[in-house]
Amino acid sequence: MKVIVREYPRDMDYLTLYPIADVHYGAAECMEKEFTNYLQRIHDDPHAAVVLAGDLINNGIKSSVTNVYDEKYTPHQQKKDMIEMLDSIKFKIVAGCRGNHCYRTVKETSIDMMDDIFDKLGLSDNYVGDAGFIKILLGEKPKNQKQVPYMIYLAHGSGGGSLLGSGLSRQDAYQTAIEGIDISITGHTHKPVKAPAARLIFDPRNNNVIKRNTLIFVCTSWLDYDGYPTRSQMKPTAFYPDTIRLDGTEKMWN
Numbered sequence: 001m002k003v004i005v006r007e008y009p010r011d012m013d014y015l016t017l018y019p020i021a022d023v024h025y026g027a028a029e030c031m032e033k034e035f036t037n038y039l040q041r042i043h044d045d046p047h048a049a050v051v052l053a054g055d056l057i058n059n060g061i062k063s064s065v066t067n068v069y070d071e072k073y074t075p076h077q078q079k080k081d082m083i084e085m086l087d088s089i090k091f092k093i094v095a096g097c098r099g100n101h102c103y104r105t106v107k108e109t110s111i112d113m114m115d116d117i118f119d120k121l122g123l124s125d126n127y128v129g130d131a132g133f134i135k136i137l138l139g140e141k142p143k144n145q146k147q148v149p150y151m152i153y154l155a156h157g158s159g160g161g162s163l164l165g166s167g168l169s170r171q172d173a174y175q176t177a178i179e180g181i182d183i184s185i186t187g188h189t190h191k192p193v194k195a196p197a198a199r200l201i202f203d204p205r206n207n208n209v210i211k212r213n214t215l216i217f218v219c220t221s222w223l224d225y226d227g228y229p230t231r232s233q234m235k236p237t238a239f240y241p242d243t244i245r246l247d248g249t250e251k252m253w254n
């Protein structure tokens with residue numbers, strides 16, 4: 001699996017991480033205005049860093065659940081528009097993976113739309129495919145002059161469940177299986193969550209056991225309540241774009 005290392009300046013006292021997933025651009029219910037406003041906010045934030053967690057475009061193709069007659073733009077146009085929209089913030093994009101909507105085209109034709117988007121933006125090295133790992137080095141700890149490392153797992157996520165906690169529980173179970181991860185970032189469930197968790201670490205160097213905090217972050221979707229969830233009588237989910245503030249003087253996020 002791909003590891004992306006990004007080093008930020010030593011005099012940077014914090015970084016604001018903007019995880020984005022499930023825009024589903026092209027779907028009739030996509031909140032385009034809100035999304036473009038958010039991109040402008042990222043553009044204007046000098047501390048912003050972006051991770052993209054898949055399903056940015058809806059990519060309704062004939063073989064998929066999506067009703068292609070309801071799509072606002074063709075998949076090809078969705079891709080072109082997404083490239084144009086992301087262009088203004090491309091230098092802030094740290095990494096990105098694909099989602100299940102992106103994967104439809106991979107399965108049918110082998111063409112990876114997300115790979116194309118990253119290529120066109122000149123960010124091929126930042127594309128991780130299905131899942132990847134990101135190490136962010138930021139600022140400087142006053143006590144030892146070392147940069148503060150943040151270890152992040154990025155994937156689109158999978159699975160469902162109608163309960164609010166079902167998406168969270170899946171990531172809680174999965175991320176405990178990956179040693180060394182501080183923060184896991186996924187989307188897919190359209191149930192935004194930012195939940196502190198913890199794990200015990202048996203430290204072989206110091207022969208002690210320490211408790212380390214972790215964070216489970218599930219991105220909001222950018223869909224209005226209509227169409228598929230209405231037909232399927234799925235509960236509405238919150239629209240709640242959120243960020244993670246990474247501190248540059250000690251390992252701490254909020």
Ligand SMILES: [Mn+2]
Pocket residue numbers: 022055099100101156187188189
């Ligand atoms: Mn998805």
